[in-house]
Amino acid sequence: QTILILNGPNLNLLGTREPAVYGHETLADVEALCREEAARHGLEVEFLQSNHEGTLVDALHAARGTHAGVVFNPGAYTHTSIALADAVSGIELPVIEVHISNVHAREAFRHHSFISPVARSIVIGAGTNGYRLGIAQLAHLLTEE
Numbered sequence: 498q499t500i501l502i503l504n505g506p507n508l509n510l511l512g513t514r515e516p517a518v519y520g521h522e523t524l525a526d527v528e529a530l531c532r533e534e535a536a537r538h539g540l541e542v543e544f545l546q547s548n549h550e551g552t553l554v555d556a557l558h559a560a561r562g563t564h565a566g567v568v569f570n571p572g573a574y575t576h577t578s579i580a581l582a583d584a585v586s587g588i589e590l591p592v593i594e595v596h597i598s599n600v601h602a603r604e605a606f607r608h609h610s611f612i613s614p615v616a617r618s619i620v621i622g623a624g625t626n627g628y629r630l631g632i633a634q635l636a637h638l639l640t641e642e
C-alpha cells in the first residue's frame with residue numbers, strides 16, 4: 498500500500514522559514530523521516546509539495562484509487578480553502594491533517610481550519626514528529642479497515 502504525504506504552500510522553505518516556529522529541519526529531512534516511519538509500517542510513500550491550490554486539489558484526486566490514505570499539511574490554505582476541503586471529502590480516503598506548529602497558540606486567523614471537519618484525524622503542534630504520528634495513525638486505521 499502507498500500513502501501520499503502532501504505539503505502545501507511555503508513548506509518548501511522549511512528549515513529556513515521562521516525556524517523559531519517551524520524548526521531547523523528541511524522538507525528533505527521531513528521526507529526522510531516520513532519514508533522511515535512508513536517503512537516501519539510496511540507502507541510506500543509518495544511525497545509531494547506544491548505552492549498551488551489547484552495542484553494540491555489534483556494531487557488529492559490522483560490519490561483516489563491509487564493510494565490508501567493521505568497525510569496532509571495544507572499550510573495557509575488550511576485557513577482559506579473550501580476547494581481543498583471539498584477535495585478531501587470527495588476522494589473518500591482517510592486524510593490525516595498535520596500542522597507542525599500549534600496553530601491555536603498563534604494568530605486568530607490560524608484557529609479556523611476548513612480541513613479539520615473533513616479530516617479523519619488531526620495532529621497539531623508536535624513539530625515534524627507530527628508527520629510520524631500522522632503516518633502511524635494512518636497505518637493504524639488501515640489495519641482496522
Ligand code: DQA
Nearest residue numbers: 507570572573596597598607
Ligand atoms: C502550518 C500552519 C499554517 O498556519 C501555516 O500557514 C503554515 C504551516 C504548520 O504546519 O504549522 O504554512 O500548516
